Amino acid sequence: MKHPFATAAFLLTLTPAIAFAHGCPGLMAEIDTALPEAEVSDEVRGQVETLRAEGEDLHNAGDHDESMAALEQAKELLGI
Numbered sequence: 001m002k003h004p005f006a007t008a009a010f011l012l013t014l015t016p017a018i019a020f021a022h023g024c025p026g027l028m029a030e031i032d033t034a035l036p037e038a039e040v041s042d043e044v045r046g047q048v049e050t051l052r053a054e055g056e057d058l059h060n061a062g063d064h065d066e067s068m069a070a071l072e073q074a075k076e077l078l079g080i
Contacts, residue, residue: 024059027071028052034080048074 031052038045051074058067 024055024064024067024071027068027075028056028059030080031071031074031078034075034078038078040078044077048077051077 031048035045035048035052038048040048051070055067055071055074058064058070
């Protein structure tokens, strides 16, 4: 451990990227929790379900920016 400060600094720079990359499952869970009780039209429900599925597919493909965008759009339609 020649450079404990450098190692710690490096690990701290990774923390936001790691947190952001794992935000997709949290958003999916929020949508999954809210959707059954949501008072929205069938059309909006279908849009939310499509965006939710798209977000999961993008997340699984490693495209977290696009996944987050789709999931945030779904949340907006649900009003959460």
